[in-house]
Amino acid sequence: MTTNSGLHHIEFKAADVPADLRPGPLLGRTVNYEQAVGIFGRRTVEHIAAHYNIGDELGYRAYVALREKAPKGRAKEIYDAAVAQGIDAVADPPAELVALFEHVDHVPDWVDWDQLRRGSIAYWRAGKLVVMGLAYAAIGAGFRTYGGSRELVMSRRLIEPDQVGRRLTETLRWAANASRPDGMRRSSDGFRITMQVRWIHAAVRYYCSRNEHWDWNDWGISVDNTDAVYTMGTLFAESVIRALGTVGVRLSARERDDVVALWRYIGHVMGIPEDINFTDWADLQRKSAIIRMLEHPADDGCRTLLDSLVTYMCEAEIEGFQVLPAFVDSRLTPQRKRTLTNGLMRAWAGDEICDQLGVPDNALRYLVPAAKPFVTVHDQVLRKILKQDDEAKALRTLREFDAALTLHDGETEVADPDDVVRMLAKNSSSTDAVPGR
Structure with missing residues (x-):
């Protein structure tokens, strides 16, 4: 995808962001963008700048799901149980919480x-x-x-x-x-x-x-x-x-x-x-x-x-x-x-x-x-x-x-x-x- 400025940016699916949010290279916090591109290459610099608009989506979606679906006042308690005992210790966990712990409980090959x-x-x-x-x-x-x-x-x-x-x-x-x-x-x-x-x-x-x-x-x-x-x-x-x-x-x-x-x-x-x-x-x-x-x-x-x-x-x-x-x-x-x-x-x-x-x-x-x-x-x-x-x-x-x-x-x-x-x-x-x- 290309913006009107000619800058390429990566598609992302970050939750709860404004539809008209500027791409990372165009944020106010981003400086020296073209200079960095000239030194390090457009693809790498563009990818890093794009992540100014992307966060920990797994963790965030699990937090939102617990906040909205867990019994009042129990969201953190349920999360703590999954951390301490594993996701199997949680009765009927939301899918977002399951996805988070499938990720952290799988140790990467590296x-x-x-x-x-x-x-x-x-x-x-x-x-x-x-x-x-x-x-x-x-x-x-x-x-x-x-x-x-x-x-x-x-x-x-x-x-x-x-x-x-x-x-x-x-x-x-x-x-x-x-x-x-x-x-x-x-x-x-x-x-x-x-x-x-x-x-x-x-x-x-x-x-x-x-x-x-x-x-x-x-x-x-x-x-x-x-x-x-x-x-x-x-x-x-x-x-x-x-x-x-x-x-x-x-x-x-x-x-x-x-x-x-x-x-x-x-x-x-x-x-x-x-x-x-x-x-x-x-x-x-x-x-x-x-x-x-x-x-x-x-x-x-x-x-x-x-x-x-x-x-x-x-x-x-x-x-x-x-x-x-x-x-x-x-x-x-x-x-x-x-x-x-x-x-x-x-x-x-x-x-x-x-x-x-x-x-x-x-x-x-x-x-x-x-x-x-x-x-x-x-x-x-x-x-x-x-x-x-x-x-x-x-x-x-x-x-x-x-x-x-x-x-x-x-x-x-x-x-x-x-x-x-x-x-x-x-x-x-x-x-x-x-x-x-």
């Missing part, structure tokens, strides 16, 4: 459980540096994406001071459980929590699709597949691998492929379709480059999100764990932590992203390249001479990380979808809900 376990060990064997990479190169830098941050800006869950810590902890709890050894096995917590996040995403899409303040022709569909690829692949896999390499922990080609396979499967369970999901390190790098080129620059909303996160990390006491090493964290004032955080983000996320997000530059950025030779030698000595047990190191890192993620009275493991929707409803109509608009 999944090698030994490889996923190796990927988990490779991901976590660098200890504290992994947590720093997650904080500074993945989660923080992730706010650079203009279209993908709209739901967070509208809900203000990472803007309101009393919400930031909860949101960060929920994200880290999911990431740690999903990426730990065997975490994505059908009976494991990582699989269960990933399916809970999938339900939250469906709830957010359901609300935004019916919200008069959702700007379809600027942002596309809520919780779209292209942003999911960016989150699972670019941020949690590629950005962390690159951050570790920048500071001196170099993953081998096999380790990189193992880590990518792990996050590919996490993305699969989260609902990323096979036709856009990344397949290996080379494919991930190519898709990341295309998405970065296509994405509208960060706006005031993105910068507000990052500022709130940095303020929390520098001022709050995170029980049982600090992002910075303890001997550094205990000796710095909040303002000095912020200066160090800005420098580390500059070193790990890069100038282009930090310029867009308004991260001040400072000389502390040079700590990372200065430390690289020493970290490299230390890593090589531990692994090649002292024969470090990588699996034991990874598991020890995760145990330490778990201390900060322990559930306390009144807390939920991941976000309560009803709470997320309430915050969207409360804030989306405010003129201040989306800074910069």
